[in-house]
Amino acid sequence: MKEEIGFKELEKNIETTIYEGILKLGYNPDEALSIYYDLDLLNYLLQKDFIHNIQCLDHLQEFITYVNPRLYNIDILLEKGRFKFTVPKEGIAYIYKENQNNNFLTELIKLVKTHNFTLEDVLAVFGHYSNEFVCEEMNNSEFQYVIYFKDSNIDKFKYCFSFDEMGGYYHRLLDYSFNRIMEE
Template sequence: MEDKKIQGFLHLERNLEAMIYEGIVKIGYVKGEKQSIYYDYDLLVYLLNIEQEQENIKMDIMPRLREFQTFVLKNWGKIGIEIENHRYKFNLPGGTIDHIYEKNKDNLFLSDLIGALSVKDCTLDNIMSVFYKYSQDIVCEESKNPEFNYVIYFKDTNIDEFKYCFTFGEMGKYYHRLTPFDYERLD
């Protein structure tokens, strides 16, 4: 396979793992439980590293997704991919979820972050201390999007590639974790 295609498969695999693992951290892990996750077309094109020939015309990406299924077969087993309501639904069997859990269970960043946010008097400084625990090289800036107060992320995307958008308001404290692509789409 071409390097660009493999890089896309690895990017999608890491993103799927990250999304599934975030759900495990938030709601818990049940051995053998299967899960489904949805992606929109534009995000998949970004993750798969596909260059579209024409910007406003959607190409059929299912052949590439079938290749992705083969790419992850050895470690994940057989995953299902289908189109449902104009989104791509990834059906991950319980063995895949178990594999993702085992591979990521020692990554404590999300657990620490969610734990900090669950404290009643959590402040931006508390959030920053969680990030600093994992790297001194982070970015924290006020968000340009009125929906969020701050965006924080690691400069080294090998630690974590997501941009964390935080809101501290009347409804409490919460975050949204966005890929750089999704974050750019917000602006």
């Protein structure tokens, strides 16, 4: 059962990361897409404690079978010490179709693609989906604000924003990645 929970978490992360990319760059039905993971993030998502990349890669063969009905012949290989996940065009089509109801992310990406937005604009997007969100000013060289929903069922990511004379920028992070940045 723990295997399936970890596999579900990894699959959902792949889906939402690729969908975010589609929203930013556009959807091309003829393209495969690749994303990269470090071992520590995979351990977090899979709820494992692999020490070596090869151990994790062996385990991911089961994941390939698990996601095949949805993401088709996903390819996972080691590249320069990181795991490269390549989702074929059929899997990308599935992700595109299944995530089109993610109105929050669609609206947020539409806003941030302009680079000409304010913190108030971002807060308005969050407020459109729930009044129960957190906005904290941060003392961090990477970003100035972190914003997230109290109810992770709406969206489980922390959105870290920076504003300067060139406009606004963001990073979308899982709790794990956010906490690691804050420890640095």
